[in-house]
Amino acid sequence: MLKRFAGGLALTLPLGLGAMTSGLAAEPTPEAILATYADIALAGYEDALTGAEALDAAVDALLAAPGEATLRAAQDAWRASRPNYQQTEAFRFGNPIVDDWEGRVNAWPLDEGLIDYVDASYGTESDENGLYTANVIANPKIMIDGAEVDASTVTPQLLSGKLQEAGGIEGNVATGYHAIEFLLWGQDLHGTGPGAGERKASDFDTVNCTNGNCDRRGDYLKAATTLLVSDLKEMAGNWQVGGAARTALAAQGIGTILTGMGSLSYGEVAGQRMKVGLLLHDPEEEHDCFSDSTHVSHLNDAIGIRNVYAGRYVRLDGSVVEGPSLSDLVATRDAALDGEVQALLDEAVARMEILAKRAETIEKYDQMIGEGNIEGNAVVQSAIDGLIAQTRGIERVVALLKLDNVTVEGSDSLDNPDAVFQ
Amino acid sequence: MHRRLTAILVIALVGGMALAAETPVRDDLNAEDLARVRSVTAPTDDFSKPEKFEQLPAGAATTKKIVSRDAFSFSSANLTFEEQSEFNLGNALFRKLWVSAPSSTQASDGLGPLFNARGCQNCHLKDGRGHPPMTGDEQGVSMFLRLSVPPGDDAERAALQNRDVALIEEPTYGGQLQNFAVAQLKAEGRMAIDYTDVPVTLGDGTVVNLRAPSYSVADLGYGPMASDVMLSPRVAPQMIGLGLLEAIAPEDILARADAGDRDGDGISGKPSWIKDATGALKLGRFGWKAGAPSIRTQSANAFAGDIGISSPMVNHPHGDCTQAEEECLKLPTGVQASLGVSEAPDPVLDLVTFYSRNLGVPQRRGVDDPKVLRGKSSFYGAGCISCHTPKYVTSRLAEGHAQQFQLIWPYTDMLLHDMGEGLADNRPEGDADGYEWRTPPLWGIGLTEAVSGHTLFLHDGRARNLTEAILWHGGEAEKSRRVFIQMSKSERDDLVAFLESL
Numbered sequence: 015m016l017k018r019f020a021g022g023l024a025l026t027l028p029l030g031l032g033a034m035t036s037g038l039a040a041e042p043t044p045e046a047i048l049a050t051y052a053d054i055a056l057a058g059y060e061d062a063l064t065g066a067e068a069l070d071a072a073v074d075a076l077l078a079a080p081g082e083a084t085l086r087a088a089q090d091a092w093r094a095s096r097p098n099y100q101q102t103e104a105f106r107f108g109n110p111i112v113d114d115w116e117g118r119v120n121a122w123p124l125d126e127g128l129i130d131y132v133d134a135s136y137g138t139e140s141d142e143n144g145l146y147t148a149n150v151i152a153n154p155k156i157m158i159d160g161a162e163v164d165a166s167t168v169t170p171q172l173l174s175g176k177l178q179e180a181g182g183i184e185g186n187v188a189t190g191y192h193a194i195e196f197l198l199w200g201q202d203l204h205g206t207g208p209g210a211g212e213r214k215a216s217d218f219d220t221v222n223c224t225n226g227n228c229d230r231r232g233d234y235l236k237a238a239t240t241l242l243v244s245d246l247k248e249m250a251g252n253w254q255v256g257g258a259a260r261t262a263l264a265a266q267g268i269g270t271i272l273t274g275m276g277s278l279s280y281g282e283v284a285g286q287r288m289k290v291g292l293l294l295h296d297p298e299e300e301h302d303c304f305s306d307s308t309h310v311s312h313l314n315d316a317i318g319i320r321n322v323y324a325g326r327y328v329r330l331d332g333s334v335v336e337g338p339s340l341s342d343l344v345a346t347r348d349a350a351l352d353g354e355v356q357a358l359l360d361e362a363v364a365r366m367e368i369l370a371k372r373a374e375t376i377e378k379y380d381q382m383i384g385e386g387n388i389e390g391n392a393v394v395q396s397a398i399d400g401l402i403a404q405t406r407g408i409e410r411v412v413a414l415l416k417l418d419n420v421t422v423e424g425s426d427s428l429d430n431p432d433a434v435f436q
Numbered sequence: 437m438h439r440r441l442t443a444i445l446v447i448a449l450v451g452g453m454a455l456a457a458e459t460p461v462r463d464d465l466n467a468e469d470l471a472r473v474r475s476v477t478a479p480t481d482d483f484s485k486p487e488k489f490e491q492l493p494a495g496a497a498t499t500k501k502i503v504s505r506d507a508f509s510f511s512s513a514n515l516t517f518e519e520q521s522e523f524n525l526g527n528a529l530f531r532k533l534w535v536s537a538p539s540s541t542q543a544s545d546g547l548g549p550l551f552n553a554r555g556c557q558n559c560h561l562k563d564g565r566g567h568p569p570m571t572g573d574e575q576g577v578s579m580f581l582r583l584s585v586p587p588g589d590d591a592e593r594a595a596l597q598n599r600d601v602a603l604i605e606e607p608t609y610g611g612q613l614q615n616f617a618v619a620q621l622k623a624e625g626r627m628a629i630d631y632t633d634v635p636v637t638l639g640d641g642t643v644v645n646l647r648a649p650s651y652s653v654a655d656l657g658y659g660p661m662a663s664d665v666m667l668s669p670r671v672a673p674q675m676i677g678l679g680l681l682e683a684i685a686p687e688d689i690l691a692r693a694d695a696g697d698r699d700g701d702g703i704s705g706k707p708s709w710i711k712d713a714t715g716a717l718k719l720g721r722f723g724w725k726a727g728a729p730s731i732r733t734q735s736a737n738a739f740a741g742d743i744g745i746s747s748p749m750v751n752h753p754h755g756d757c758t759q760a761e762e763e764c765l766k767l768p769t770g771v772q773a774s775l776g777v778s779e780a781p782d783p784v785l786d787l788v789t790f791y792s793r794n795l796g797v798p799q800r801r802g803v804d805d806p807k808v809l810r811g812k813s814s815f816y817g818a819g820c821i822s823c824h825t826p827k828y829v830t831s832r833l834a835e836g837h838a839q840q841f842q843l844i845w846p847y848t849d850m851l852l853h854d855m856g857e858g859l860a861d862n863r864p865e866g867d868a869d870g871y872e873w874r875t876p877p878l879w880g881i882g883l884t885e886a887v888s889g890h891t892l893f894l895h896d897g898r899a900r901n902l903t904e905a906i907l908w909h910g911g912e913a914e915k916s917r918r919v920f921i922q923m924s925k926s927e928r929d930d931l932v933a934f935l936e937s938l
Binding site for chain 1: 500501502504505506516517518520521522523524525527528529531532533543544557558561562564569570783888889
């Protein structure tokens with residue numbers, strides 16, 4: 015899939031002479047590699063923005079004429095908005111500007127009782143999180159840290175300024191894709207059995223309202239999609255020429271790319287998003303739990319990781335952004351390693367595709383992680399193993415390029431006598 | 437100042453404190469390294485510019501992210517990708533809300549029956565420090581009361597003397613007041629606080645009103661408490677840099693111990709010794725009175741006492757229920773034989789321990805600001821570093837590679853000190869008497885507002901800003917407090933600016 019000029023070159027060169035090849039194949043400069051990387055980021059966030067704008071418009075249509083068709087259309091728009099956003103997650107960990115912003119748009123898991131009504135099985139057991147069942151849609155006044163917050167009008171400012179992480183509780187997620195997902199689908203009350211959330215369109219119907227406060231529920235949904243659009247606009251701006259994230263790259267260096275790949279691959283997706291669920295067999299430990307589309311997120315994370323290594327991104331409209339890449343650089347120094355890393359990245363995507371296919375045809379992700387589901391558990395574990403294996407390849411690239419600061423930032427250890435004891 | 441000097445000496449002799457009396461030498465370093473470490477950790481006397489590496493309080497583990505409310509939640513910067521995964525698994529479990537048994541998700545049940553919180557993060561808000569209830573929000577607590585009684589008979593006295601126990605628990609309510617319970621059960625009661633204004637006049641005439649708390653328990657669910665019950669309020673501490681504090685060589689801590697104040701500087705410094713399961717004495721490091729020797733012990737105790745979740749290390753599935761709380765003991769637990777011996781089966785405790793060990797310390801801001809440097813000079817000049825020891829080089833033998841041989845700047849000596857009548861909880865715990873507290877680390881203190889949205893300090897959050905926190909220092913810190921009181925406003929501001937840069 016990732017045909018490369020340098021891959022062919024490797025066949026003509028004896029192993030071990032990688033260093034000598036730099037005079038033969040022009041080695042791309044870090045500036046050129048980072049420019050491609052930033053172009054892909056810009057295109058990715060622009061595509062995510064396009065998806066969010068379509069979602070926002072579909073929400074307008076839903077609220078204007080609540081019905082099963084407009085609800086379905088809004089759900090479809092949400093689904094369509096996800097793949098391109100998830101591919102941008104490869105930019106998160108290497109870039110402090112993205113990492114600092116990410117929680118606004120893609121935080122999970124969320125304690126949905128903060129936002130809207132929940133089933134009795136959600137539990138009312140409270141503790142320090144007094145907002146666990148605050149249900150802001152039903153309550154025009156809520157208490158946060160002992161202060162009364164006026165929620166009489168549900169606005170983007172209320173969501174982002176007051177409710178998001180209210181009381182310092184990270185489960186109080188009030189904004190972003192997953193808050194919108196909850197409003198469009200409702201709780202998934204099927205545990206590890208088949209079925210997603212079953213929100214009725216009448217929950218948004220102010221004339222024939224079900225479950226109360228349909229006007230405020232609509233206001234909340236619209237506020238959340240408005241924020242999603244403005245947040246993605248802001249991040250796309252950061253990757254324009256002269257934007258803060260693109261500008262910061264020069265100082266960060268190409269280690270940024272590998273930090274993002276490795277941290278997303280192993281730490282975030284394989285670890286936090288997949289292994290925990292498998293460990294606890296808990297359907298709540300599912301990234302896109304209301305819509306049962308976790309497989310889409312995981313697959314596109316893997317694709318996003320491959321994009322930034324290959325320096326190639328297929329846009330929403332089918333056009334391609336590509337240029338000098340990290341892969342090109344590795345290939346000029348050690349073509350065999352580049353080939354291996356490409357194969358590992360492809361394999362990780364292939365394993366995610368198997369998982370995604372199973373989710374589309376046999377059982378959803380939350381069923382796969384269920385206790386005693388040996389076959390489902392194995393498919394998830396295989397995808398995890400693919401992510402771990404590709405991270406081992408990424409570590410070899412780090413070693414090849416002598417980028418010590420990728421996993422060991424600030425190598426000012428005392429073991430470096432020149433640094434401390436000169 | 438040392439009203440209880442004799443008692444301290446007696447305990448010291450009985451408790452095998454001869455250890456501390458010898459001049460300890462680190463066994464993880466060769467002679468050359470030892471000399472290098474001694475030279476780099478000697479306190480500076482040059483305040484004209486920042487010290488080298490001062491900006492990186494946790495050495496290579498220091499995080500360099502954008503300052504935000506997430507500032508305390510990042511992993512040490514020197515973890516491998518694999519370790520980041522382990523950290524993230526721990527983070528997921530740290531955030532996890534446990535549910536009462538029985539439930540359909542068997543690996544997640546076992547909450548309580550009595551509890552203070554349903555998950556770690558619900559008290560360790562944003563991995564920062566907790567706070568007392570805000571006005572008008574009784575339930576918004578990340579703080580609780582510890583309970584105990586004086587020994588009632590010779591057996592209890594012997595158990596304390598032998599360090600078999602650190603204290604005698606309140607007979608009905610146990611070692612801690614749980615203010616929540618699962619649906620079928622009554623909570624134990626709730627903490628009530630009354631604050632009284634205590635004005636302090638500074639040298640320049642400025643009056644600062646401190647608020648002095650007094651604690652009681654309301655709505656008792658299981659009958660009266662013992663008449664001689666001792667209450668100790670505890671706010672959840674910040675979580676950053678714990679693995680590095682665990683990695684400080686014990687010899688470096690013991691070298692500063694001076695339980696009887698033999699050097700006559702008015703500052704004692706007492707190690708806390710904890711008997712572990714094998715009967716060996718371990719240096720206590722964690723908790724407001726240094727009652728836990730390791731992060732793992734502290735985490736297992738918190739799981740059991742605060743959430744009511746048992747782990748292989750503290751396997752009490754009924755949490756802090758006592759024999760007197762019969763209804764509590766009758767309730768089902770979350771133990772599933774198929775998953776392991778405890779409600780939180782392996783590797784839950786390992787992962788949470790790893791997470792807690794690897795929360796990174798953010799880099800400092802403004803280390804070269806003249807105001808900060810002047811404040812640093814005052815901090816040293818006022819004698820604060822007698823207890824708030826600026827720096828260490830961690831042990832080469834530390835369990836995690838990320839903690840090994842790092843130059844760190846935590847500003848603590850990890851020892852117990854008499855902090856005077858004002859701060860006393862009058863509740864002894866192990867080696868700590870009712871006046872003593874472990875010096876808390878100061879790193880990250882300047883980010884408290886950014887992370888936690890408040891500036892409430894000390895063991896019970898009574899101080900509403902750093903100035904109040906300093907003014908509460910008494911006992912061994914009385915001399916330093918007096919120096920602070922006599923400072924001009926600009927000197928005080930400089931000192932606070934230094935603390936805020938940490």
